[in-house]
Amino acid sequence: MVSRTNDERYSFIAFARNHVFVTLFGIVTPVLLFACFIGYPIVYTIYLSFFEWNGMAPTKTFVGLANYQYMFGDKYFYISLTNNLKWLAVSLAFPVVLGFLIAYAMRVRAVYFPTLLRTAIFFPVTMSLVAVGLMFLLILNPIFGAFDAVLRALGLGFLVSEWFGDYRIAIYTLACVGGWAFTGLPMIFYFAGIGDVPKETFDAARIEGAGHLRMMLKVALPQLRPVTAVVVMLTLFESLKAFDLIAVMTKGAPFGRTNVLGYLVYLESFWNSRFGYGATVSVAILVLSIAIAGLLLGTVFRDAFDV
Amino acid sequence: MSSVAIPARRSTIRRLRYAAPRVFATLLAFVLAAIWLGPLALMVITSIKPNKEFLNGPFALPIAPNFDAYQKVWEGLNFGVLMQNSLLYATTGSALAVLLALVPAFALSRFEIPGKKYVFALLLTGLILPQQTVLIPLYATLRFLHLLDTRIGLIIVHGVYGMPAQILILRGFMTTIPREIEKAAQIEGATDFQIFTKIILPLSIPGIVVGYTLNFIAIWKEFVFALVFLNSESILPVTVGMLKLNSDRYITAFNLPSAGLVISQIPIVILFILTYRGISSGNFVGSVKG
Numbered sequence: 001m002v003s004r005t006n007d008e009r010y011s012f013i014a015f016a017r018n019h020v021f022v023t024l025f026g027i028v029t030p031v032l033l034f035a036c037f038i039g040y041p042i043v044y045t046i047y048l049s050f051f052e053w054n055g056m057a058p059t060k061t062f063v064g065l066a067n068y069q070y071m072f073g074d075k076y077f078y079i080s081l082t083n084n085l086k087w088l089a090v091s092l093a094f095p096v097v098l099g100f101l102i103a104y105a106m107r108v109r110a111v112y113f114p115t116l117l118r119t120a121i122f123f124p125v126t127m128s129l130v131a132v133g134l135m136f137l138l139i140l141n142p143i144f145g146a147f148d149a150v151l152r153a154l155g156l157g158f159l160v161s162e163w164f165g166d167y168r169i170a171i172y173t174l175a176c177v178g179g180w181a182f183t184g185l186p187m188i189f190y191f192a193g194i195g196d197v198p199k200e201t202f203d204a205a206r207i208e209g210a211g212h213l214r215m216m217l218k219v220a221l222p223q224l225r226p227v228t229a230v231v232v233m234l235t236l237f238e239s240l241k242a243f244d245l246i247a248v249m250t251k252g253a254p255f256g257r258t259n260v261l262g263y264l265v266y267l268e269s270f271w272n273s274r275f276g277y278g279a280t281v282s283v284a285i286l287v288l289s290i291a292i293a294g295l296l297l298g299t300v301f302r303d304a305f306d307v
Numbered sequence: 308m309s310s311v312a313i314p315a316r317r318s319t320i321r322r323l324r325y326a327a328p329r330v331f332a333t334l335l336a337f338v339l340a341a342i343w344l345g346p347l348a349l350m351v352i353t354s355i356k357p358n359k360e361f362l363n364g365p366f367a368l369p370i371a372p373n374f375d376a377y378q379k380v381w382e383g384l385n386f387g388v389l390m391q392n393s394l395l396y397a398t399t400g401s402a403l404a405v406l407l408a409l410v411p412a413f414a415l416s417r418f419e420i421p422g423k424k425y426v427f428a429l430l431l432t433g434l435i436l437p438q439q440t441v442l443i444p445l446y447a448t449l450r451f452l453h454l455l456d457t458r459i460g461l462i463i464v465h466g467v468y469g470m471p472a473q474i475l476i477l478r479g480f481m482t483t484i485p486r487e488i489e490k491a492a493q494i495e496g497a498t499d500f501q502i503f504t505k506i507i508l509p510l511s512i513p514g515i516v517v518g519y520t521l522n523f524i525a526i527w528k529e530f531v532f533a534l535v536f537l538n539s540e541s542i543l544p545v546t547v548g549m550l551k552l553n554s555d556r557y558i559t560a561f562n563l564p565s566a567g568l569v570i571s572q573i574p575i576v577i578l579f580i581l582t583y584r585g586i587s588s589g590n591f592v593g594s595v596k597g
Contacts, residue, residue, distance in 0.1 A: 012421040019418065021500045026414025027426065030407065030470060037467040038433045041444035048443060055446075102339070110329060111336040119583070120340040123347070126575050128528040130546045131568050134553060138353070138561050139346055139365075146349055146365035180343070233435070241437035244530045248553060265439040270535060275443055282440045289437060 042286070048279035055275045067280040077281065080259040083171045084288075087260065088239035090175035091182065096235055099186030104216055107194040108202065118191070122184035129181060133248030136177045140164065164250055167257035174245050174258055182238065186231045193227035194220060229301040233293060240289050261285050354565035361561060376566035380552075383563075386570055388541060389548040393527055394574065396461060396544055401522035403466025404473045405515055411470075412477030413503050417489075433471035438531045449536055456538045464532055469522045476521070480514025481507060520582045527575055545571045 016023040049067055051060040071077050102121060106114035124132060139146050140163040148160045163173040197220065205219045221228070243262040246252065252259040252267070259267075261281055269278030349365065354376055356369040363370075380386065414420060415427075445464060446455065454460030489502045497505070530546045537543055549571055552564040 015421055019499050022414045022418060025410035030411045033467050034429050034433060041441035044444035045440055105332060110332045112333045117336045117340050120343040126524050126579055127572060128546045130530055130549055131571050134564055135346055135350055135568055138564060149365055237435045241439060262439040269443055279443055285437050286440045
């Protein structure tokens with residue numbers, strides 16, 4: 001639409017002068033809103049992490065790196081951090097892999113009634129995690145729950161556990177419930193992604209006698225690297241901001257063993273009135289997100305977006 | 308005759324050999340569908356099961372089904388108010404997000420703006436940012452503006468945080484609109500504003516519907532912002548108000564929380580049915596990929 005000959009000399013000012021409306025409402029407004037509601041809060045959180053503040057007092061006390069020192073000695077910080085990583089591991093192993101398998105099965109028409117399956121798996125994506133959490137509290141109830149009843153009926157009674165009471169498995173229970181609600185999203189992304197792969201690629205592989213396993217590993221996955229990169233990033237951020245299910249189902253119990261970083265921020269800030277320390281844990285989440293995302297984009301997915 | 312029958316029989320066998328793995332895979336798919344639909348069906352069944360039938364076990368079908376639990380939970384939790392609030396937040400918050408996103412999406416889909424990639428980087432940051440990272444400053448800002456614990460405060464936050472995703476979705480949609488029409492309009496001397504309002508906007512309506520719907524669902528599900536920024540019972544959305552179902556008073560009778568769950572999901576089910584084809588086919592995914 002805009003015709004010009006020299007990219008380099010074309011300045012923003014010149015563009016703004018020619019396109020006042022677009023510049024004002026298309027660029028300036030969103031950037032300002034971003035600065036006020038997203039950029040400034042991030043900077044303020046980092047600033048606050050060097051202070052002690054109860055959230056009410058007019059003055060904040062500068063404490064330097066004391067909050068960070070405290071954090072690295074805080075048992076609950078390590079428990080929460082480990083739990084976030086466990087959550088991430090479960091999310092990559094269960095919803096992402098399953099989502100891919102289902103999407104693949106539907107696209108190669110390996111199952112009848114693909115729409116039924118897709119609808120069933122996608123529906124929980126639209127549910128609030130509060131509702132999902134309450135639902136699974138009832139289903140996993142140790143006395144009246146349906147899940148244990150199903151296990152017993154299938155002769156798997158030995159698997160019945162204290163799903164929330166046992167501190168060793170509680171976080172995995174939560175992560176699996178989260179996975180149940182999340183699977184639809186990777187599935188839809190892969191479903192759309194596989195739809196974009198030229199059909200001839202699959203046909204050619206099949207004619208050469210490739211089985212489904214080889215088709216998935218050698219044909220589908222290599223072509224789907226950008227989708228996988230997006231899905232893995234989504235899963236990463238979803239895992240690092242886990243909060244709702246914890247708040248509904250366990251509130252960190254037993255003994256803070258199901259705390260995650262997101263919940264720790266909330267507890268320390270809004271229950272213990274330690275806003276400075278809450279901000280410090282927030283910074284940890286931020287650094288962790290950027291670090292892991294950067295690491296993945298720099299190594300495994302380095303060329304994912306060039307395709 | 309037999310020479311004709313043999314190939315026919317062979318093709319039946321071949322068809323069976325072709326169908327067998329598919330039948331097996333379909334059985335697996337049914338198991339999966341059961342794992343995903345089972346809990347939902349169970350909740351619906353439990354919600355219409357009278358309390359005295361509770362001890363018959365979780366899978367016993369209701370003998371004398373009734374809707375008492377719905378009435379009780381609707382009154383006990385003031386569900387009418389909660390639903391109104393959630394509807395208000397979801398409709399206005401999404402409208403604000405779409406409104407804020409329209410011109411930026413137009414700008415990013417049509418113009419070679421110097422520094423475009425930095426705008427994209429900002430958008431992506433807004434999209435993936437963990438909410439907890441901005442919770443404390445937003446809380447302080449809203450209190451400073453006297454918007455803490457108000458409806459309008461939450462709506463603004465939802466609108467701004469919905470904007471980045473909306474820009475990407477709408478931009479993706481607008482990129483697919485052919486440029487010939489606007490080229491003609493340009494030759495006739497139309498301004499950017501006229502092109503936007505007369506050509507792009509009317510043609511973007513399907514994209515706006517998809518974006519609005521996704522945002523509506525996102526706000527209906529949202530929990531953290533509402534939990535932290537709101538306090539008064541009268542303005543809480545369903546997600547926060549529903550937390551009460553998790554108290555001993557309600558959890559002793561499964562039919563009450565189940566009924567609450569079903570109620571909370573009804574608007575989304577309606578929306579899901581109305582927009583199912585647009586959303587679950589994953590058409591929006593392409594635009595999110597950028």
